[in-house]
Amino acid sequence: MSLHAERLEDGTLLRLVLDNGKGNVLETELMRALREALAAHRHEAALRLVILEGAGPHFSYGASVEEHRPTEAPQMLATFHGLIRDLAAYPVPVAACVAGRCLGGAFELVLACHFVFTAADAVFACPEIKLGVFPPVLAAIGPLRLGDALAERLLLTGEDLSAGEARQAGLVTAIFDGEPRAALLAWYRSHLRPLSAYALRVATAASRSGPGWTTALDERLRALESRYVRDVLTSHDGNEGVEAFLAHRPPDWQDR
Numbered sequence: 001m002s003l004h005a006e007r008l009e010d011g012t013l014l015r016l017v018l019d020n021g022k023g024n025v026l027e028t029e030l031m032r033a034l035r036e037a038l039a040a041h042r043h044e045a046a047l048r049l050v051i052l053e054g055a056g057p058h059f060s061y062g063a064s065v066e067e068h069r070p071t072e073a074p075q076m077l078a079t080f081h082g083l084i085r086d087l088a089a090y091p092v093p094v095a096a097c098v099a100g101r102c103l104g105g106a107f108e109l110v111l112a113c114h115f116v117f118t119a120a121d122a123v124f125a126c127p128e129i130k131l132g133v134f135p136p137v138l139a140a141i142g143p144l145r146l147g148d149a150l151a152e153r154l155l156l157t158g159e160d161l162s163a164g165e166a167r168q169a170g171l172v173t174a175i176f177d178g179e180p181r182a183a184l185l186a187w188y189r190s191h192l193r194p195l196s197a198y199a200l201r202v203a204t205a206a207s208r209s210g211p212g213w214t215t216a217l218d219e220r221l222r223a224l225e226s227r228y229v230r231d232v233l234t235s236h237d238g239n240e241g242v243e244a245f246l247a248h249r250p251p252d253w254q255d256r
Helices: 028-041 073-088 105-111 127-131 136-146 148-157 163-168 180-191 197-207 211-232 236-247
Strands: 002-008 013-019 049-054 094-098 101-103 115-119 123-125 174-176
Touching: 002 028, 013 028, 028 073, 049 180, 073 105, 073 136, 073 211, 094 105, 094 180, 101 105, 105 123, 105 136, 115 163, 115 180, 123 163, 127 148, 127 236, 136 148, 136 211, 163 174, 174 180
Parallel strands: 013 049, 049 094, 094 115, 101 123, 115 174
Antiparallel strands: 002 013
């Protein structure tokens, strides 16, 4: 597991790259490393943007399925939700640069970012319902980022959302042809680099100071985390879905 941090544009831009094997799986250790990296740079006065991307052809397959077991899930959820709050309240904008698959917890991570740039082949989904569980962050902030109807549909079906559909919903800032990193750097130089870093910090804080974000990330997400631990981790189907996935077999649902 590794997280690569790179300073660009005379230190005004921070690039964080998830590099954790084939699917850049968000294991708890990687979540902690990402929180530490964000904390280490949050007070740098010249910083104007953080770019979050995945190494290889895919952004991330999401959180570790193994860590959804009852012995590990409570700590994983607490760490992940702390990371979501860190991203959502970061003092400068965070831009997700997404190629390939962006699934589960990775999609939820992107929902907390301020900007989302994608390659044309990017696909988003929260397929947790297919494992007999549900995605708390999508339930909490999905309506703010996608609208109520689309967020509800994605949560209840686990279906895919293409880059074009995400753009139409207002989540995606731009879709780039080919490799999106160079295009994102050009966008940064045009839109954010010329701005006052101080003014950008004030505006970033103001953009998420309303009751919608505060309620979603505090009261609602904490309640959903508790519901997950209480209702999902103690259920037959919640555990069966995870174990069936890990064993590469169809789940034996008992509807309880």
